Amino acid sequence: MKQVTFRSDARDFAALGQGTWKMGVDPDQASKEISVLQEGLSKGLLVIDTAAMYADGGAERIVARAVRGRREKVFIVTKVWPTRADYRGVLQSLEESLGRLETDYVDLFLLHWPSARFPLADTMRAMAEAHRKGLVRGVGVSNFSVELMAEASDALGDVPLVANQVEYSLTARDPETRIIPYCQAHHVTVMAYSPIKNINQLPPAHKGSALLRELADRHATTPQSIALAWTIRQAPVIAIPKSSSVPHLLSNIEALDVTLTSSELTALDRAFPPSGKDMAVERL
Ligand SMILES: NC(=O)c1ccc[n+]([C@@H]2O[C@H](COP(=O)([O-])OP(=O)(O)OC[C@H]3O[C@@H](n4cnc5c(N)ncnc54)[C@H](OP(=O)(O)O)[C@@H]3O)[C@@H](O)[C@H]2O)c1
Numbered sequence: 001m002k003q004v005t006f007r008s009d010a011r012d013f014a015a016l017g018q019g020t021w022k023m024g025v026d027p028d029q030a031s032k033e034i035s036v037l038q039e040g041l042s043k044g045l046l047v048i049d050t051a052a053m054y055a056d057g058g059a060e061r062i063v064a065r066a067v068r069g070r071r072e073k074v075f076i077v078t079k080v081w082p083t084r085a086d087y088r089g090v091l092q093s094l095e096e097s098l099g100r101l102e103t104d105y106v107d108l109f110l111l112h113w114p115s116a117r118f119p120l121a122d123t124m125r126a127m128a129e130a131h132r133k134g135l136v137r138g139v140g141v142s143n144f145s146v147e148l149m150a151e152a153s154d155a156l157g158d159v160p161l162v163a164n165q166v167e168y169s170l171t172a173r174d175p176e177t178r179i180i181p182y183c184q185a186h187h188v189t190v191m192a193y194s195p196i197k198n199i200n201q202l203p204p205a206h207k208g209s210a211l212l213r214e215l216a217d218r219h220a221t222t223p224q225s226i227a228l229a230w231t232i233r234q235a236p237v238i239a240i241p242k243s244s245s246v247p248h249l250l251s252n253i254e255a256l257d258v259t260l261t262s263s264e265l266t267a268l269d270r271a272f273p274p275s276g277k278d279m280a281v282e283r284l
Contacts, residue, residue, distance in 0.1 A: 001044075001256045004238040006075070007187050008138030008162045009107065013075060014256055015232040017047030019193065019242030024058025030065075033244050037066035040243075041074060043253055049165070049191065049240045051079035051112055052097050060100040068102070076101060077108040077163075077191070079142060080123075082115035082284045089118075090126035094135060108162055109136035111152075113143045116283035120148065124155035131159045138162035142191075145281045146182045153186070161188055166279060168192035168237070170199065170208065170227055170272040174279040183236060192231050195239040196252075199227045208271035215264055221254040228255035230268055 002015035018040045023033045037048065048067070050059045060078060067074045078101065080093040090111075098104060109130060111123055127139040140163035141152050153161045164183060168175045169192065183190045202209045212223035219226065224241075231239045232255065243249045260268070 017240040019240045020050040020059040024055035024062040034066045047075045049077045053081045064102040075107040079110040079112040082113045085115040085118040085123040087122045087126045108138040110140045113284040121155045128159045163189040165191035169195045190237045192239040195231045222251040225255040229258035
């Protein structure tokens with residue numbers, strides 16, 4: 001089974017976590033969302049990714065209910081939205097997240113996007129303060145370039161930068177150009193978001209669609225699981241698909257044990273060529 005580590009935590013984790021974007025929106029879906037997250041936890045998917053922004057805190061409330069009675073086992077990641085990235089805003093947003101999550105610490109706290117408004121040094125000073133107080137066990141960023149990761153690390157001083165969460169999949173390969181090599185060299189875990197959604201939207205005529213189906217048949221799994229196996233083929237990448245369906249969850253878990261051969265990887269490169277571009281930075 002493929003595994004990853006976070007430098008802030010001594011444990012090894014399955015290289016698949018659970019996303020929660022769009023959970024906590026509809027109260028009628030809450031018990032289903034909670035039971036899928038709990039099924040994932042019982043199958044060893046212990047990293048749960050959420051954010052203050054998702055459903056305006058609703059996703060964090062779902063996570064709180066899903067982890068009740070086993071919080072210590074779970075690695076909870078949450079995020080502060082960049083419009084609150086000033087020193088006080090970060091600490092207030094964290095306090096609100098801890099309240100909704102019904103916990104007194106998060107395992108990893110990320111700045112959700114680079115901020116257009118606030119200096120990164122102020123944000124990181126607040127993150128480091130939260131770390132010193134034991135409110136967060138690890139500090140990270142999301143949607144950050146190599147230059148911004150280096151700036152964040154400098155601003156954090158002794159507190160290590162643990163992770164960068166970026167969009168990464170067969171159809172979004174920009175992080176391979178510079179971000180993943182930097183993360184490999186600096187022991188920063190890459191959290192790959194939206195690893196499935198664009199695969200689901202591939203036109204049937206796309207040459208990758210038939211290839212994914214063929215590989216899925218060969219490995220006795222689904223095209224989505226092949227796409228996930230590709231995403232987590234190299235350390236230090238963990239993919240965090242979101243699913244509100246047990247059959248989808250079970251198919252995703254199969255990816256942990258799929259090893260693609262070098263000729264299969266070459267065929268995937270032909271169908272989904274590397275972009276060769278650096279990831280564009282957006283500030284919100
Ligand atoms: N840091 C950021 O800026 C950022 C941005 C976007 C996302 N994220 C995080 O990353 C997580 C994942 O990204 P995402 O939610 O955008 O996209 P995703 O996980 O790539 O795709 C989710 C969609 O794929 C479906 N799905 C899941 N497993 C499937 C399977 N085996 N077969 C077919 N369909 C399947 C889900 O449907 P069902 O629910 O019906 O299973 C859902 O519609 C988010 O939930 C969030 O935690 C972070």
